[in-house]
Amino acid sequence: xxxxxxxxxxxxxxxxxxxxxxxxxxxxxxxxxxxxxxxxxxxxxxxxxxxxxxxxxxxxxxxxxxxxxxxxxxxxxxxxxxxxxxxxxxxxxxxxxxxxxxxxxxxxxxxxxxxxxxxxxxxxxxxxxxxxxxxxxxxxxxxxxxxxxxxxxxxxxxxxx
Numbered sequence: 512x513x514x515x516x517x518x519x520x521x522x523x524x525x526x527x528x529x530x531x532x533x534x535x536x537x538x539x540x541x542x543x544x545x546x547x548x549x550x551x552x553x554x555x556x557x558x559x560x561x562x563x564x565x566x567x568x569x570x571x572x573x574x575x576x577x578x579x580x581x582x583x584x585x586x587x588x589x590x591x592x593x594x595x596x597x598x599x600x601x602x603x604x605x606x607x608x609x610x611x612x613x614x615x616x617x618x619x620x621x622x623x624x625x626x627x628x629x630x631x632x633x634x635x636x637x638x639x640x641x642x643x644x645x646x647x648x649x650x651x652x653x654x655x656x657x658x659x660x661x662x663x664x665x666x667x668x669x670x671x672x
Contacts, residue, residue, distance in 0.1 A: 514569055514628075514630065514631060514634055515566065515570060517625045517628065517629065517634075517638070518562055518565060518566040518569070518634075519566070520621070520625075521558075521562045521621070521622070522559055522562045522563060524618055524621065525555045525556070525558045525559035526555075526559060527614075528551070528552075528555035528558075528614060528618065529552050529555035529556050529559065531611070531614065532548045532549070532551040532552035532555060532611070533548075533549075533552045535548040535607045535611070536548035536549045536552060538603065538607075539603075539607070544604050551611070551648065554644070558641060558644070561641075562637070564579075565634055565637055569631065569634070575631055575634060577636060605656065605659045605660060605663055608652055608655055608656040608659060609656055611648075611652045612652045615646075615649040615652060616645075618641075618645040619642050619645035619649055622639070622641045623638075623639075623642045625638045626638035626642060
């Protein structure tokens with residue numbers, strides 16, 4: 512896949528992520544869940560902006576730059592802790608977290624593979640950083656999902672065998 516196609520796919524991935532997390536935030540009843548999904552939606556928009564900038568630079572045959580892009584390290588927002596999600600979260604929130612896990616995992620794999628294919632050093636670095644970012648999201652969402660799943664099983668009167 513050439514670099515512009517990689518970027519087009521990545522941009523669409525971020526747009527889909529933004530739409531999903533925005534919708535999840537609107538549907539969430541728990542304020543901490545709503546905040547977490549709004550935070551993820553905002554990050555997806557930021558990623559899209561970075562990718563669009565890189566796309567414009569490469570498509571205009573400019574020397575790409577990461578200047579102005581704060582992609583130095585994946586964040587660790589404190590809102591992604593199981594203790595920040597109320598125990599009243601229901602099956603909708605659990606389902607949304609599971610879908611988020613699947614999306615983040617797929618994004619992480621895509622970015623890692625795309626970084627291996629990229630020839631432009633700046634694009635390679637951006638894709639590697641985005642893979643790290645998605646991995647951070649994946650781990651956080653998985654931890655919350657595991658906690659909510661256990662709570663839900665308890666509310667249903669059964670536990671895993």
